[in-house]
Amino acid sequence: xKSINTxxxxxxxxxxxxxxxxxxxxxxxxKVMKDRxxxxxxxxxxxxxxxxxxxxxxxxxxxxxxxxxxxxxxxxPSMRLLKYIGVFTPEPWQGYGYDEESKAVxxxxxxxxxxxxxxxxxxxxxxxxxxxxxxxxLAINDKANPRIAIIDLHDFETKQIVVNPVFKSxxxxxxxxxxxxxxxxxxxxxxxxxxxxxxxxxxxETFRGxxxxxxxxxxxxxx
Amino acid sequence: MQDLSDAGKGYSNGWGFTNSFNTExxxxxxxxxxxPNEAGMSRNDTDFMHVxxxxxxxxxxxxxxxxxxxxxxxxxxxxxxxxNDALFxxxxxxxxxxVDVSPDGKYITVCGKLDTHASVYSMEKIxxxxxxxxxxxxxxxxxxxxxxxxxxxxxxxxxxGPLHNQYSNVDGEIYTSLYVxxxxxxxxxKTLKVIDKIxxxxxxxxxxxxxxxxxxxxxxxxxxxxxLTIDRFVQVGPLHPQNHQLIDISGKxxxxxxxxxxxxxxxxxxxxxxxxxxxxxxxxxxxTNTKTGKTHxxxxxxxxxxxxxxxxxxxxxxxxxxxxxNPERITVNLGDEVTIYMTNLERAQDETHxxxxxxxxxxxxxxxxxxxxxxxxxxxxxxxxxxxxxFCSALHLEMMGYLMVKDPNKKYVSATKLKMKTMTKAELQAxxxxxxxxxxxxxxxxxxxxxxxxxNGFDKYPDVANxxxxxxxxxxxxxxxxxxxxxxxxxxxxxxxxxxEGMIWQYMVKTADVGIRAKDNLVKHISTKQSAAAARGDxxxxxxxxxxxxxxxxxxxxxxxxGVLGRHENGEKWVAEFIKHPEKKFNEPxxxxxxxxxxxxxxNQHMSDAEIKDIVEYFKWIDExxxxx
Numbered sequence: 001x002k003s004i005n006t007x008x009x010x011x012x013x014x015x016x017x018x019x020x021x022x023x024x025x026x027x028x029x030x031k032v033m034k035d036r037x038x039x040x041x042x043x044x045x046x047x048x049x050x051x052x053x054x055x056x057x058x059x060x061x062x063x064x065x066x067x068x069x070x071x072x073x074x075x076x077p078s079m080r081l082l083k084y085i086g087v088f089t090p091e092p093w094q095g096y097g098y099d100e101e102s103k104a105v106x107x108x109x110x111x112x113x114x115x116x117x118x119x120x121x122x123x124x125x126x127x128x129x130x131x132x133x134x135x136x137x138l139a140i141n142d143k144a145n146p147r148i149a150i151i152d153l154h155d156f157e158t159k160q161i162v163v164n165p166v167f168k169s170x171x172x173x174x175x176x177x178x179x180x181x182x183x184x185x186x187x188x189x190x191x192x193x194x195x196x197x198x199x200x201x202x203x204x205e206t207f208r209g210x211x212x213x214x215x216x217x218x219x220x221x222x223x
Numbered sequence: 224m225q226d227l228s229d230a231g232k233g234y235s236n237g238w239g240f241t242n243s244f245n246t247e248x249x250x251x252x253x254x255x256x257x258x259p260n261e262a263g264m265s266r267n268d269t270d271f272m273h274v275x276x277x278x279x280x281x282x283x284x285x286x287x288x289x290x291x292x293x294x295x296x297x298x299x300x301x302x303x304x305x306x307n308d309a310l311f312x313x314x315x316x317x318x319x320x321x322v323d324v325s326p327d328g329k330y331i332t333v334c335g336k337l338d339t340h341a342s343v344y345s346m347e348k349i350x351x352x353x354x355x356x357x358x359x360x361x362x363x364x365x366x367x368x369x370x371x372x373x374x375x376x377x378x379x380x381x382x383x384g385p386l387h388n389q390y391s392n393v394d395g396e397i398y399t400s401l402y403v404x405x406x407x408x409x410x411x412x413k414t415l416k417v418i419d420k421i422x423x424x425x426x427x428x429x430x431x432x433x434x435x436x437x438x439x440x441x442x443x444x445x446x447x448x449x450x451l452t453i454d455r456f457v458q459v460g461p462l463h464p465q466n467h468q469l470i471d472i473s474g475k476x477x478x479x480x481x482x483x484x485x486x487x488x489x490x491x492x493x494x495x496x497x498x499x500x501x502x503x504x505x506x507x508x509x510x511t512n513t514k515t516g517k518t519h520x521x522x523x524x525x526x527x528x529x530x531x532x533x534x535x536x537x538x539x540x541x542x543x544x545x546x547x548x549n550p551e552r553i554t555v556n557l558g559d560e561v562t563i564y565m566t567n568l569e570r571a572q573d574e575t576h577x578x579x580x581x582x583x584x585x586x587x588x589x590x591x592x593x594x595x596x597x598x599x600x601x602x603x604x605x606x607x608x609x610x611x612x613x614f615c616s617a618l619h620l621e622m623m624g625y626l627m628v629k630d631p632n633k634k635y636v637s638a639t640k641l642k643m644k645t646m647t648k649a650e651l652q653a654x655x656x657x658x659x660x661x662x663x664x665x666x667x668x669x670x671x672x673x674x675x676x677x678x679n680g681f682d683k684y685p686d687v688a689n690x691x692x693x694x695x696x697x698x699x700x701x702x703x704x705x706x707x708x709x710x711x712x713x714x715x716x717x718x719x720x721x722x723x724e725g726m727i728w729q730y731m732v733k734t735a736d737v738g739i740r741a742k743d744n745l746v747k748h749i750s751t752k753q754s755a756a757a758a759r760g761d762x763x764x765x766x767x768x769x770x771x772x773x774x775x776x777x778x779x780x781x782x783x784x785x786g787v788l789g790r791h792e793n794g795e796k797w798v799a800e801f802i803k804h805p806e807k808k809f810n811e812p813x814x815x816x817x818x819x820x821x822x823x824x825x826x827n828q829h830m831s832d833a834e835i836k837d838i839v840e841y842f843k844w845i846d847e848x849x850x851x852x
Contacts, residue, residue, distance in 0.1 A: 098585055131439070204363075
């Protein structure tokens, strides 16, 4: 009998408290809306994108970092930054390019013996199983210096960079085939495949584009 | 010249698609009075989509007679690809950008930025044309051309400057970016109907759907990756950040939710994946070279730290753990080649250590378990501090050491030693006793936490169990230090004994820090769920300043409030009244006694009636879980 009694009291108290806090919550909200010049739609939009402290996003976005030569990671729907991953460019926070292990990765991106410490990253691609993203690997291309880098999504670090030996620039990468058997990389500006001088008069004969299929080992990082 | 590509999937698995431009083969020459590239390269109405069978090409590349080696790279000539039916061309609107295969692989949508239409090609039709060898002709290099009209499913007028496409979870639904119009258009590539348009700011390039180019697109959102920002953000100089705009596509009409400035380069394309599909690690197996995934040859465990010398090669095997770098002094000769292998011995989540040697342009970030290397020639004489660059603990500042670079050809005269004030024997004994007493008290706290954790089955909750493991890792370091402290005491070196006892305290504080976090987590797991009112009361208790004087489960600046409702006749009413107007009860004998004890009158915190009601509910919840505090 006593416990039932307490239960009823609890309910009533709860109900009263709920109404009061709603009313006071409502006026606090209206004050914020007034102070910041927000309308009801704005507030709904804010609520759709707001993550209270400790709440995680439903999606993770890997964005090319353009001329920074890096990859930018952020969350959706909060649109808040999570990480910059050093890829073609040294990144001091992660020691990328300042310790020997990462220097060895960047050194794989040398072209004809020359260090190239920046990149124009364009198209990130996620590895696939049955045409669906499997969350294992991320590939990204460098348009300026035809290269593809592989990032391991188990620790978000760049593990490998490969240089296309025949293209002089590229664009249409990095697209995984449906079971990540290959990564497609297409050239951008036509240029001679070899490393010699050719007259522009010989454009039709010696300047070429192409598509490279990089064999990808889904288990190991070997292109 | 080539542009974007996509791999076929499902129905088109095995095929690849790549756009091209400059079928005119124009080569510019402004400097010779010729029209510029942009004019010559977009003269024709159509360019060519390249359709190739990568499975066949991969087979062909296995036989030496099918390829040429150029710069050590296998290149299959056009003639071989054509002869094996592995490469075709289909006209497409000029200067194309996106070529995007539908989730089932049956349709390929191409956008040419100089055409207002999107062109949807049917893979079924393409395959049929190839099978019948129904070609329109050949290009100058002998590649068979398929008839655009026969390969098309249809075309749709979308607007100015269509670029790229993404798919959603709705069958036939596709989203296309319009660069010139600054819009995203939602349409159906099967029925070829436009459904909705939304303005973006400004000049969108790529767009990113949620897994929007996979066989399993999720819908929910589209992100517009805009090329221009203009007035969207606070002005930060002539170079503007980029603007990624999040669009809600779950409703009938698209709704622009929020802008995100991106201040790092001009991002071109982005891909999104469900968070639940990512399985990232928080630590490495001890001694991992993270770039190869293998055990690092420089892996060093506690007790294995050393400096090895071979001629002018100096190799340091170092460890980092809160809060020291071992070794703390590295002395080398000018010109030595120095290699420092470092292992972060931590296992606690997020306990990264950074490492640098000042003025030597090296830096490493060592995540728990990682081993990495810095290498340099000690080419400048002097003293160079090295330190941990991550704020890793309360004693982070002290996590440092010195690289001393000596010139072997120089004679150094020792400066007069600064005599430290020496302590008397009695003073040393007093300090030693104090340190030992503090350690005993700290250990008592640890033991009470351990007893609580064990009594409440901590090992059933992985997050708690992990913290407990980390805490014991710290605690396990103590016996070795104790041995050294006792040995020093026995040898009469009290100074040293105090230092080692101090080290024990360091480990205890770290243990307690993690242990108490484990306890808090465990309480959350095992306590009864708070009612909405109790949860509000919990917040009101903190925000009303109550927790500044009252610690639940402990007597602090005010009494322990566990059980307070039962301490008074008509407890709920009494407590509510007391919180509302403590001053009205200061003359009650009970309160009087407390005022004497605490030497403090509880202040009126001006709580509302509703807040007081909630706090009383919170007190009830505390009483239900009294054993946990």
